[in-house]
Amino acid sequence: MKAYKRDGVDINPLVLIQLPDRKGSSEDRLRERVERILKDEHGITTEKGNNKLAVWLSGEHINKEDVERNDNSVEVLIFKQTPALGWDCPRAQILVLFREWHSQVFSIQTVGRIMRMPEPDKGYYENDPLNYAYVCTNLNDIDIQEDIARKYITIYTSRRKKQYQSISLTSYHTVRHREKTRLSPEFTDIFLKTAEDLGLAKKINKKEEHTSQTLISDWHTENINLAGAGMVKEATTQYAVGNIDLQRYFDFFVRRSLRHFYPEDRTVGRVKTTIYKFLSTN
Incomplete structure (x- = not known):
């Protein structure tokens, strides 16, 4: 942020924090720990009047409105899955990834979120650090994988003809065996x-x-x-x-x-x- 200000550019860089998919209570504790550190050490919260933290999770959207704007006040966005296809936030410049319980593979789509220039019409900046994207992680190695669906999957929609009558099907189920x-x-x-x-x-x-x-x-x-x-x-x-x-x-x-x-x-x-x-x- 200081580098942008020194160059007289009105851009508030965004940090993306990708949490592991929830497999148990340990992921919940990780999120609580991240939010506590952001609040106690950096003064970043979702609270009204602060609005520096945004959350984009399934069924939970906080401070996400207009987060794509270069001058938006949100400084950190917490998410799990890669943001929706087509979501574009050029001011996103730092990606934080945590080690998961299974082997980690970098998605080009995820890394690509922080590789866009916030002012593409102006090209690169004279201050070289502003031309780079940064990944902060506790991984000991990386593996890059192209998004498998790109150019390979075509969706066709079929609809039932109106001339057919409604069909009644008998429902069957098995008794749940918790063991x-x-x-x-x-x-x-x-x-x-x-x-x-x-x-x-x-x-x-x-x-x-x-x-x-x-x-x-x-x-x-x-x-x-x-x-x-x-x-x-x-x-x-x-x-x-x-x-x-x-x-x-x-x-x-x-x-x-x-x-x-x-x-x-x-x-x-x-x-x-x-x-x-x-x-x-x-």
Whole structure:
């Protein structure tokens, strides 16, 4: 913003924060944490009179009106899925992405949101940093994927002829079996008994160790289409993982292990509680 003001340009750059799709309560806590940091450390909220934060989520639109205008007061937009096709906000210049519980693939459509020039008729700016888009993420690598639907899908609409009479169909349903998507309470006893039989406690090193994580750091490219997995290895750094991030990684590990069979929050919680119980008694 200061760079634009120094150049006498009336543009309020926009930060896009893409939250992971909701798979459980951990994503809700992440959003709460992001909004708390924006409010406490930067004075950015959705509150009337502030209006610096906008939210574009399913069933929740806050301060989204005229957010595309270059001089709009909104400084940060929180969303999950890529904004609607055709949505254009040239002042969007920074994209914040969080690590998800599954492998992350960059969408050209998503990255393209921050690659437009806010004043295309004037071309590039003399102040070079204004000519770049920026991605802030805790990923350790990236993979670029073209949007699969582009130029490949054609939609045809068919309608039922009026000459046909209405059709009545019998509805059938099966009784819901919760045990098919949820671990039973017996899981804890079975796990602890199996762990004892296998001598699992003797195979685990529980000594406290510092955990580090590799992150992309100060990497840039002139052509996003040439970027791909493995191309940022020389632009990475190590940082110590704190308790909050360590808890999130553990949550992701449990959820990823259960995703094909028991994906519900209640089951994830049961597995975590079981592991805690095992570690506290061994």
